[in-house]
Amino acid sequence: MGVFTSAAGTELHYELRGSGPLLICHPGGPGRPASYLDALGGVAHTLVLLDPRGTGESEPAESCAFTDLADDLELLRVHLGVERVDVLGHSAGAWPVLAYAARHPSRVSRLVVLTPSRVPIAHGADEPSQDELVKRWFAAEPWYATAKTAWDAQDYDHAMPMIYAADTPAVRAHAARPEVTADYYDDFWSAGLGPDDLAGVGVPVTIIAADRDVVTGLAAPHVLADWLPNAAIIWLPDTGHFPWVTHPSLTRAAIDEALVS
Structure with a gap:
């Protein structure tokens, strides 16, 4: 476990794996510590x-807007030498x-966004709703009725098969x-980031999207790619929001491809 000082002056922890x-x-x-990422398929x-x-062993700070957390990444890079x-x-x-990457493009070699959250991306007028997508993808699954009831009640602990696109x-x-x-959550998303902010991100960006990801959906990866001047999309078939859990080899191959392209 390593420790460095954040832009807010607090101690942040990281693990090398x-x-x-x-x-x-x-x-x-x-607001989740990174241990759930495991080895990302190896x-x-x-x-x-x-x-x-504020997660894991890292100390909290007054602001946790995602643009402030970005400043911590630059200090982590410096700390790593x-x-x-x-x-x-x-x-x-x-x-x-x-x-x-928008603030420090010269410090980033390659950027991978894995099943990105679509919160800052507006829902398109012609885009299928989440209900339409989950019915299309999962209605035939034996766990669908229970998971859909939990999803509608915002009981995401019991809706997990829909989020992972599998129940194993x-x-x-x-x-x-x-x-x-x-x-x-609210503090994190209080920041804004759009196409004008990302126009200067000239480094290669690979968006790894899952074609049964109820969290990201099917349209948001394309919108995000349009916001970036040097972006590509890799689609993972039959996978959900945590693809390394259900398809580790497929996820590993996609990330490795993104980091050598």
């Missing part, structure tokens, strides 16, 4: 698993890493882990 070139990994939630990198402000670094963000964690022992084990999340 694996071997190979460094890959800074920002978890989602927002990518050929040393994962720098960051616990953001590297000139440029590859960066990955999962789910809500896509937005701090995008903000970081690996899914249940991963979903059962205590999240120990920090409660700063």
Whole structure:
């Protein structure tokens, strides 16, 4: 476990996992420590698993807007002693890493956003609703009725098969882990980031999207790619929001491809 000082002057913790070139990994939630990322299917990198402000063993701070968390990534890079670094963000964690690349493009080699949260991206007028998508994808599954009832009640603990697009022992084990999340959802999303902000992100950005991801949907990856001047999308078939849990080899191959392109 490593420790460095955040832009807010608080201590943040991270874990190094694996071997190979460094890959800074920002978890989602927002407000979740990074341990749930595991080894991301076994990518050929040393994962720098960051616990953001107020999560895991990291100290809280007054502000946890995702644009403020982006400043912590630059200080982590300096702490690691590297000139440029590859960066990955999962789910809500896509937005701090995008903000970081917008502010410090010369410090980022490659950027991967894995099943990014679509919160800042408006729902398109012709875009299928979540209800339409989950019915299309999962209505034939034996767990659909129970999971859909839980989803409608915002009981996401029992809706997990829809979020993972599967109900397997690996899914249940991963979903059962205590999240120990920090409660700063509104603060995190109080920041803004749009196409004008991302226009200067010239580094290669790979959006890894899942084609049964009820959280991200099907349209948001295309919108995000249009906001970025040098973006590509890799679609993972038959996967949900946590693809490394259900399809580790497929996820590993996509991330490795993104980091050598």
